[in-house]
Amino acid sequence: MDNLRKGFPVLKNYTYLNTAASGLLPEKVFEYRQDHDLDFLVSASILKEKQGEVLTEVRETVGKFFRCAPERVALVPNFSYGFNTLLEGLEKPMKALLIKNDYPSINWPVESRDFNCFYAEIDAHLEDNIRAALKKHQPDIFAFSIVQYINGLKLSVDFLKELKKEFPDTLFVADGTQFLGTESFNFDSTGIDVVISSSYKWLNGGYGNGFILFSKNVEGKISPKHLGFGSLQGKYKSHEGNFIGKFEPGHQDTLNYGSLSVALKLLEKTGMDKIEAQIQKLKNFSKEKFSEMDLLEDLVVERNEHSSIYNIKGDKKLFQFLRNKNIITSQRGDGIRVSLHYFNTIEEVEKLLTALEGRR
Incomplete structure (x- = not known):
């Protein structure tokens, strides 16, 4: 122990x-951050010339850890940035299913846009409530936390996999922030369309880093509007119109994303x-x-x-x-x-x- x-x-x-509020910073991540900034202090642009290599390694580490091909992994600073970018890429108006009193960073962005919102009640029969709401309203998107932040209610991966088979036309977008890092997770086997997560809780990656995992068939259903020079920079983003690049329009922070990579490797080693x-x-x-x-x-x-x-x-x-x-x-x-x-x-x-x- x-x-x-x-x-x-x-x-x-x-x-x-209190990990549900803020995960601990491991010494290994702290050491990486010290070394990184010391390198930046003494080498400046020479270090930043390696940015593409660093981010490629981070993307591949995330993909390997969660069983998602690296070309379907976007690196974002936090859940909210990724989720809002995704929502702006959806045609509206649309019907959206939410869980009542879910984490505000999920419900508020949907409610603030031109979506027709419906809700599944949180009680002991949450799964039945979700299934009934999907059947009744036939929403275009179902956005939800895998684990509820207030009381810890959890939707099992097996349930979500079964549910997606029942409602294949609904876009399933999951917040994994209160879940990922607590058990093994094979994204490609779940059937979920999109999982977005910040890394500062159960992954112990510190603040300022997160990621999005996309299923193989999600491209074409989302048309992100963010673009910048960074959208086409890197091994998995070099072709014009690159999908994940539209979630990464600017310069990426190798300090924070590198911290995520170190944290995931520590979990893997443990x-x-x-x-x-x-x-x-x-x-x-x-x-x-x-x-x-x-x-x-x-x-x-x-x-x-x-x-x-x-x-x-x-x-x-x-x-x-x-x-x-x-x-x-x-x-x-x-x-x-x-x-x-x-x-x-x-x-x-x-x-x-x-x-x-x-x-x-």
Whole structure:
């Protein structure tokens, strides 16, 4: 277990149960960033002449990690930039299906444009609600989080794969920010059209980097309007009218995208099988204990499929009480959000439980 915690100095000072807000910066990524900026300091444009090679390597690393051909990987600074660029490339008006109270960076951009919006309710029967809404409204696009940011409700990859087969004409656009990095993910086998993700949470890639994974048949359904000199620069973008290049119109930041590459290689070295097993153990233990203490919503208790994010009952005073004990969480919705990554331990969950018992 100690091997899983190596390289995360924050864990020496805090019980960090807050990856859903901000992932930790690994020492390996920090070292890369120092070396990169030192190189830039002393070599300036000589370093930037290698930009194409660096970004090609990052694109290939992302594609390999998530099982998506590199020519279908776009590098973007964050989810919102990528998603808004995609929406501007859709013909409107269109019918859009959203999940009610999903992450604002999903729902707000759709609602602010000329889409006819419909919603699936979040409850214990979320999957049934989505299927019924798709059948009733036949939307052109379904935009959603794989994992809900407030309470951790999770849509299984198997369910999404089955759903896409039922509704092949609907464009499925998924936010993977609260999901990717928690288990192995083979994008090409899912049937999802587009997955967009920031990397600063479960991938531990730091801020300022993200990516988009496109299915083989999505080109032609989206016509991005962004263009710039960077749109045609690089191994996978050199031909005129390049699709992914329209998501990358300007100079790309090799510091931040290089950080993503280092972070993914660290996850790969650690082993996604080990990561997934540790998260599974933590989330099962936590759900059992939180349920016993009546800290969870009924809809979470009733579901089998869930992430390692839990929203427990508590107010601002409890949140501050935990913070004073160096237990780091977030206030979200009507409660306190606890999120567990592979570097967390059962002992840390027990420390949280002891603190909660002491407040009763």
